[in-house]
Amino acid sequence: MSEQETTNRPKPPLSKVRRDQNRREFLRTLGVGVGVVGFSLAGLLPLIGAANARLRPPGALKDLLDEQRFLAACIKCGQCVQVCPVEAIHLADLLDGVGVGVPFIDARAQACDFSCDGLQCVLACPTGALTHDLNFPADTRMGFARLDRPDACLAMQGKGFKGQARGPGFAGKLRFAEVDRWTPIALADHPYDLDLCDLCVRLCPIEIRIIECAAAKPQLPGQVERVAEKIGNECPPRHAITLEPNPNGRGRMPVIQDGCVGCGVCEMVCPVEPTAIVIDIDRVTEVPA
Amino acid sequence: MSYILDSLRHLLGLTVERPTPERQSQEVKFIYERKAAERLTREHLEAIEAAHAGTAKRHRWRNRRWVTLIIVNLIFVVSFQFDVQLVEGAMTASRVIGFHFADLNSALQVSLAFKHVVLNLLIGTATVLILWWLLGGRTFCSWACPYHLIAEWAEWLHLKLAARKWVKDVRFHRELRPVLYGVFVVLALATGYTVFETISPTGIASRALIYGPGLALLWVLALLLFEVFVSRRAWCRYVCPIGLTYGLVGLTSPVRVQYKVDSCHHEGECRKVCLVPHVLDITIKGRAQDTHVDVAADCTRCGLCVDVCPTDSLTFKVKGLNRVL
Numbered sequence: 001m002s003e004q005e006t007t008n009r010p011k012p013p014l015s016k017v018r019r020d021q022n023r024r025e026f027l028r029t030l031g032v033g034v035g036v037v038g039f040s041l042a043g044l045l046p047l048i049g050a051a052n053a054r055l056r057p058p059g060a061l062k063d064l065l066d067e068q069r070f071l072a073a074c075i076k077c078g079q080c081v082q083v084c085p086v087e088a089i090h091l092a093d094l095l096d097g098v099g100v101g102v103p104f105i106d107a108r109a110q111a112c113d114f115s116c117d118g119l120q121c122v123l124a125c126p127t128g129a130l131t132h133d134l135n136f137p138a139d140t141r142m143g144f145a146r147l148d149r150p151d152a153c154l155a156m157q158g159k160g161f162k163g164q165a166r167g168p169g170f171a172g173k174l175r176f177a178e179v180d181r182w183t184p185i186a187l188a189d190h191p192y193d194l195d196l197c198d199l200c201v202r203l204c205p206i207e208i209r210i211i212e213c214a215a216a217k218p219q220l221p222g223q224v225e226r227v228a229e230k231i232g233n234e235c236p237p238r239h240a241i242t243l244e245p246n247p248n249g250r251g252r253m254p255v256i257q258d259g260c261v262g263c264g265v266c267e268m269v270c271p272v273e274p275t276a277i278v279i280d281i282d283r284v285t286e287v288p289a
Numbered sequence: 290m291s292y293i294l295d296s297l298r299h300l301l302g303l304t305v306e307r308p309t310p311e312r313q314s315q316e317v318k319f320i321y322e323r324k325a326a327e328r329l330t331r332e333h334l335e336a337i338e339a340a341h342a343g344t345a346k347r348h349r350w351r352n353r354r355w356v357t358l359i360i361v362n363l364i365f366v367v368s369f370q371f372d373v374q375l376v377e378g379a380m381t382a383s384r385v386i387g388f389h390f391a392d393l394n395s396a397l398q399v400s401l402a403f404k405h406v407v408l409n410l411l412i413g414t415a416t417v418l419i420l421w422w423l424l425g426g427r428t429f430c431s432w433a434c435p436y437h438l439i440a441e442w443a444e445w446l447h448l449k450l451a452a453r454k455w456v457k458d459v460r461f462h463r464e465l466r467p468v469l470y471g472v473f474v475v476l477a478l479a480t481g482y483t484v485f486e487t488i489s490p491t492g493i494a495s496r497a498l499i500y501g502p503g504l505a506l507l508w509v510l511a512l513l514l515f516e517v518f519v520s521r522r523a524w525c526r527y528v529c530p531i532g533l534t535y536g537l538v539g540l541t542s543p544v545r546v547q548y549k550v551d552s553c554h555h556e557g558e559c560r561k562v563c564l565v566p567h568v569l570d571i572t573i574k575g576r577a578q579d580t581h582v583d584v585a586a587d588c589t590r591c592g593l594c595v596d597v598c599p600t601d602s603l604t605f606k607v608k609g610l611n612r613v614l
Contacts (some may be wrong), residue, residue, distance in 0.1 A: 029462040043487035059387045071404035077382035094505040098482040128407035
């Protein structure tokens with residue numbers, strides 16, 4: 001059709017003014033195109049040195065510090081944010097570049113305590129960025145806890161703890177099965193009076209499940225690995241954190257075990273400022289088969 | 290067939306040539322001949338304009354559309370704030386009463402970057418594809434996209450300033466949009482990151498509404514300032530790949546705006562209000578191929594032209610519905 005048209009009505013050559021206009025329009029368009037693509041590519045800058053690496057929700061597809069698969073798979077919709085009962089999940093902002101709109105957890109402010117039991121964020125994820133390959137909290141690998149400031153740790157000093165773990169103004173929530181099996185309450189509403197501070201062990205979701213499992217059915221001979229049979233939650237096969245004798249004398253020392261999933265509750269509840277125990281996001285242990 | 294080809298040319302930023310006489314129907318030629326014979330006076334046209342300006346029809350579709358767009362976006366916000374779970378998620382992906390929805394362009398970016406598609410995403414993408422195919426493709430832009438609404442207000446400001454000659458609409462080549470579409474496809478594939486999502490004002494605005502504002506809104510603000518002071522509706526016209534994706538969906542969609550040559554006075558008011566005025570070039574005298582022409586798929590079905598037309602020469606139609614009824 002266009003051939004026919006050109007043979008019928010040959011186009012007159014463009015005037016110089018018109019050619020100039022076209023050239024200017026082309027350059028303008030090129031400028032805008034380069035600007036838009038350039039700005040979008042600037043989103044890759046925070047990847048340098050993993051500046052946008054963060055503690056991610058359970059099941060986040062990642063391989064140590066390399067979050068590429070997770071950032072690629074996430075559709076930035078925030079459905080995980082909406083289902084979290086303790087509101088631990090937030091979406092990253094512009095400074096995270098390609099991580100904008102991607103979920104993360106600020107453990108010190110509000111950690112994931114698995115109080116949804118069923119890994120609701122994983123179930124909510126429409127793209128598999130939070131992989132459906134895991135079923136239980138103990139299958140999760142978000143990071144790994146580390147005693148960052150052993151000298152500050154109350155247990156290491158042989159000190160007890162009395163009062164609200166993070167003070168009266170702290171908004172963070174945890175679920176306490178003995179208070180309410182289903183609804184998390186403010187940590188500030190659950191004060192303690194401990195002869196020796198063991199909050200990081202006592203409140204560890206993995207340790208709590210181990211105790212629940214053990215209480216549900218006494219440990220049988222030969223059942224060393226898997227502490228007890230499952231009761232609603234699969235029982236964690238390994239400990240996450242235990243208090244061991246302090247090699248330097250007084251008190252006891254929190255020791256992170258291979259069962260640690262990096263949920264961050266220990267970091268959230270640690271009563272000293274700044275926290276004595278932190279989560280490393282570039283370290284995880286193998287999930288036993 | 291020519292509807293699809295012309296639509297594709299628009300979407301690719303190419304111009305659609307005026308139809309040769311051989312391609313025009315006898316009926317439309319008669320109409321154009323009659324119009325040439327009986328020219329309307331300026332007073333007559335102004336009287337028709339004035340009569341239309343006061344009617345309830347003047348902003349009917351715009352009002353319906355704004356209400357729809359605001360409700361659609363508010364459902365997201367309310368669902369989360371009050372935990373009603375009607376629509377969970379954001380514009381990029383959501384669950385509507387439990388059913389997966391995924392924005393086509395976001396799903397494309399994720400699939401290209403991740404190089405793997407889970408079933409839920411496939412279901413969500415297919416659902417949205419069927420939904421917007423039924424509703425008209427780029428209907429998404431003007432009836433659901435949160436950026437569209439704020440850009441419309443910025444456009445109002447731009448037009449006010451332009452009327453006072455304080456700003457001038459700087460035009461760009463419309464081929465930029467398909468080129469950038471290709472660039473963002475290649476970038477997602479090559480880098481393994483959803484590069485476009487980082488700057489998508491649709492995603493940013495939707496998340497800001499639902500989860501609270503953030504620094505990313507500064508980018509949206511920058512775009513709006515550019516549109517107010519430099520180039521009218523620049524993002525939607527020259528950049529947004531989401532619009533192009535939905536434009537392709539709309540190629541065969543039954544919901545269209547239909548143009549009737551007979552009653553048209555060729556004043557060009559419709560092209561002045563249009564986001565994508567090239568689709569309304571058929572309203573220029575001599576350009577229509579037939580007495581009734583469907584407006585091409587790049588049209589966002591916003592209805593501004595339907596509202597502004599004093600002679601009802603532009604109306605919404607649902608293809609095939611007349612036959613069914």
